[in-house]
Amino acid sequence: MKKQLIKFLLTIIQVVVDINIVIITFGAFVGLIFLLAAPFTGVGHAFFDYRSGLGLTIQVLDVVVESVLTVITLLGTRNLLSNINDGQYFVDKNMRAVRQILWSSLLVLVLGSINTVVFHLLHVQDKLSLLTLSGDDFTNGLGFVTVIFLIYLIFRRGIALQQDADEII
Structure with missing residues (x-):
């Protein structure tokens, strides 16, 4: 009964992850459309701090890159589940999935941190609140990356122990 419940819960979580992958992929696609249309229309003004075509393009590309990194994280999570x-x-396979989650999450954290500094220095407003990190966002992201790194170490040690056990048998 306990194994069936765990299998059911993991399946539910995997379905939620799959739905998130579809939603974020769609969002990245819409972001690319904004990238192509925004400099020629007023569409981008509602979502981004528009000071120049270059600034708008960089902001939209940033959203697309962060969306792609988030999808990579979710795909790693899906594979692990x-x-x-x-x-x-x-x-x-699990080691590769955890490594995929770790690196893409770390890149999102670094990119968000760089955005926060650059946006502050250039007095650019993050209208969507997607590109910059508040203090809590940074702390939570750092905590998440730390936990994923610990999981990575546990999986690495577990694989080593599993290989030792397989050699003995």
Whole structure:
């Protein structure tokens, strides 16, 4: 009963992750459309701090890059959930998935931090609140990356122990 409940919960979480992948991918696609249309229309003014065509283009590209990195994180999460749901715990596929989650999350944190500094220095407003990080956002992101790094270390050690056990048998 307990195994079935865990399998059911992992499946539900995997469905939620799949829905998020679709939503964020759609958002990145819409962002690309904004990138192509915004310099020629007033559409971008409602969503971005428009000071120049270059500034608008950089902001829209930034949203698209962060969306792509988030989708990469979600795909790694989906792969990890799928493998664990199939009973594969300490295998190389999970190590690659955790590494994928770690690096894409770290890049989102670094990109958001750089955006925060640059936007502040240039007095650019983040109208969507997607590009910059508040103090809490940075702290939460740093905590998330730290937890993922610890999970990475646990998986690395678990794979090493699994390989030792397989060699003994």
